[in-house]
Amino acid sequence: MAYLQENGYAVQVNDVSDLTAVKNQYQVPAALQSCHTAVVDGYVVEGHVPVTEIEQMLTERPDIIGVAVAGMPPGSPGMDASGATQPYDVVAFDEAGNMEVMASYK
Template identity: 50%
Template sequence: MNGKIVLISMSRRSILSLGLGAAVLPASLASGTQGPRLEVWKDATCGCCDGWVKHMKAAGFEATVHDVTDLQAVKAAHGVPDALQSCHTAVVDGYVVEGHVPAADVRRLLAERPRAKGLSAPGMPPSSPGMDIPGTPYEVVLFGAPGGDRVWARH
């Protein structure tokens, strides 16, 4: 009988430990310590870029930010077409992320791993993460794919 009580007690303890571990896991992901590493180039004075970085960190990405004065050189070096440019450029796991692309779209990109250069939210869509002015639909474009650029997501 004592063996059963200890066994039940351990079982409850194990379940409790698993529950506490699950509760702690999202907090560690939100801090960016467990997620994909994102490298971002932006202008030092751009508040909307800071907002996008915060959005990505909240979604579990780890971000290293470089404030630069010549973003055009960064965009050219990463092959971002003129028509798809925005206010900041990032790289994650070999993909380019141009502008205010939502974290969910980047996660999908990393999960599906299409043959492409990356994603872009061209311009500065008002309702995109970091801009945060609701009500304006926008598209995220997959670019540099063998079959050409295409819409990746609509928001």
Template identity: 50%
Template structure:
């Protein structure tokens, strides 16, 4: 009888350890740091950060940067792909008004040949750039050491 109780306790504690381990992994995944750099005078950046927080179920830390060109240079954002704000998360660069679902896809797939993804310019209708239902088609472009490619289309 005592042997069965000891075995049950051992099995239960093993299951408990497994649950604690899984919870720790889950917490670690949710604890990714989302840091967005922006020019202090730009309002659309804050609208995009709200979109990202809601869509990614995350908190975006906003940092005002006195020189956004330097931020983009330091993180390898190609000149042709630049926009107003730059976010760093899990080693990737998110440039401009990228929809949260594209960021989520990037973080889920974790392509090793991609430095980041970008929406060049500030297309009307992209997250943070909403204007009375008007939407311009745009693309999310992946960039990295092997060049650039279309990551997602939004029409």
């Protein structure tokens, strides 16, 4: 959340006890679920997604539900404190359950 704030996004935090219900409400595929779920201008942002892909989505306005980074990969935004890195993908997902890699980070 601090990462989004540092990049100019206003963040409203809603602590909830049932994260599964939130992810189901926003149709986040089980394979892409992570620790944080956000809604940015009508799109879902799941997990530690780089601002580059959020801004691309907001500019292009594709017909998708949102984008996600599954899990909490070291080296992704907000997970870079240790200096360790792990390859990860930013995946777009739509209402039909289709998933497509939008970007890959090594």
